[in-house]
Amino acid sequence: MLVTDVLVIGSGISGLSYAIKVAQKLPETQITIVTKADDEESNTKYAQGGVAVVTDFENDSFQKHIEDTLRAGDGLCNREAVEIVVKEGPIRFREIVEWGAQFDKSDVGTYDLGREGGHTENRVVHHKDITGYEIERALLAVVEKTPNIELLTHHYVIDLITEHHIDGEEFDRDKLNCFGAYVLDVKSEEIKRITSKITLMATGGCGHVYKNTTNPEIATGDGIGLAHRAKAKISNMEFIQFHPTALYSHISGQLFLISEAVRGFGAKLLTRDGKPFMHKYDEREELASRDIVARAIDNEMKLRGDDYVCLDCRNLDQEKFLEHFPNIYEKCKEEGLDMFKDLIPVVPASHYLCGGIEVDLDGQSTIQNMFAVGECTNTGLHGANRLASNSLLEAMVFGHRAAIKTVELLKENIFRFDLIDLVPEWKDEGLSVTKEMVLLNYLKKQLQIMMSDLVSIVRSNERLELAKVREEEIYRSVKEIYKMNLLSPQLSELRNLVSVAWLIIIQSQERKENRGAFFNKDLK
Known part of the structure; x- marks a missing residue:
C-alpha cells in the first residue's frame, strides 16, 4: 500500500508542470507521479512543431489567435476556454522558459516564430523540430530537484478507485469520488493500492486505436478508458485529428x-x-x-x-x-x-484527439477529486478540430489552473478520509501476469484494422454500424481473457483501446452534422 496526497498519472508536460506547481506551492505535500514507461516517454516528447503563443504584439494579437482557434474548431469551441488559454498562454510560456526550456531566436534576439496551417500570423515558438523533447527535458530536470515529488517508472494503472471498490458503501453515481488507483508495478509484477486525496489524469492520447499513427506506443487511451470505467463523462470522441x-x-x-x-x-x-x-x-x-x-x-x-x-x-x-x-x-x-x-x-495518420474526459475550466472532471489535463481531456478549447500547436499551450494553461484548484482543495482538507481508509487491497485471487501475447496482439490488430477501415477520416452510417458489431465482438473476447485473472499492461491497454473505440463509434453515430475533423459522407 502507498499513500500520497496527490497522484499524477502520466509524465508529459501536463502531468509534470502540474506536479511542479503543486509541489512548489505546498512543500509539505507529497506528490507521486506514475508512468507506464520510462520518465521521458510521452506524447509531449514527439511534439515537433512548437507552442502557439502570442509573443509578437506588433504583428499579432490575442484576438487573432482566438479567432484562428475558433475558426479551426468549426463553431464547437467553448469561447471562454479559448480566451483563457490564449490570454494566459504568454505567462505560462515564460514559466516554462524560466524552468530551463530553450526556444530558437532570430539574429536580433526575438523568438523565431513559425507559422502552421490555420494560423493567420507567425506565432509558433519552437526548439528546432524537437520542441516537445526540449520541454520534457527541462521539466524532468526540475522534478529531479523537487524533494516532495516521487516519480515511479514502469508502473501501469489498472483501475481508478471510486466508491465502487468499497464493500457495503452506498453511493450516488452522479457524485462519485476518486480515491487513487490500483497500479501494476511491471518489474515486480505486484499490484499496488495507491490512495490519494487528489488524482490527476495526464495520460495523453489514443492514437494506437488506429493502425497508423504519429503517436508513441504508449498512446493507448488509458486515461479515457480508466475514466470511462469509473463513470466519468467523456465527450467529443468523434473528433479525431489526422495529421496530413x-x-x-x-x-x-x-x-x-x-x-x-x-x-x-x-x-x-x-x-x-x-x-x-x-x-x-x-x-x-x-x-x-x-x-x-x-x-x-x-x-x-x-x-x-x-x-x-x-x-x-x-x-x-x-x-x-x-x-x-x-x-x-x-x-x-x-x-x-x-x-x-x-x-x-x-x-x-491519426494524430490528436480533440475530445476526451470532460472537465471544467479548472480541469476538474465529473468525478470529485479527479482532475484531467492535456490530450486525454475535452476542455472546450479545440471544439471540432485543434488549431496546430495549441496542444502544448493547453497543457501549460490547464496544468496551472488544475494545480491552483488542487492547492485550494488541499488547504481546505475536506476529503472523505473515512472512505479512503476503507479502500481494499487489490483482490488477486489466482492473479498472474500473463506472458502470452499472441491472442492479445491478434485482437489489438483486428481492432486497429477495423477502426482504420471503418472509422477513419471519412465515415458512413453503414461503416459505423458494422464497426459497432465488430467492436462488440472484440470486447467480449477481451472481457473473457480479463475474467481469467491473467493480467498484463498489454491486456489493460487493450481494454482501454476497446473502450476508446466504442466511444468513438457511438459518438460518431450520434453526430448528425459534419464539423471540423468529423466527416460522415452520408450527412450534408
Missing part, C-alpha cells in the same frame, strides 16, 4: 511525423506524378487547417488508387530548412530520401 503528412511506410504502427511547419515553410503537396492538388480544395492551399488537408489527401489517394501523395521541399532554402528541421531531414536521409532532391511520400 506522416512519412509513408509499409509497416503499421508509429509513423514519423513531418511537421506541419514544413508546409508553413513553403513545402508543396503533389500527387505521385508531380501535380499540385490543394488548390482544388481550399484557397489557403497547403496552409488550410489539418482536417481539410487530410481529407484532400485521402480523396486524392482514393481517386487515383495511390498509397500516398508527395511533399515537395526541393525548391526551399536549404540552409534555413536545415536550421529549422534538422531532425526531419536526418530521418528522411535514414530512409534513403534526400528532401532537397526527392519527393517525400506522405500519408495521413
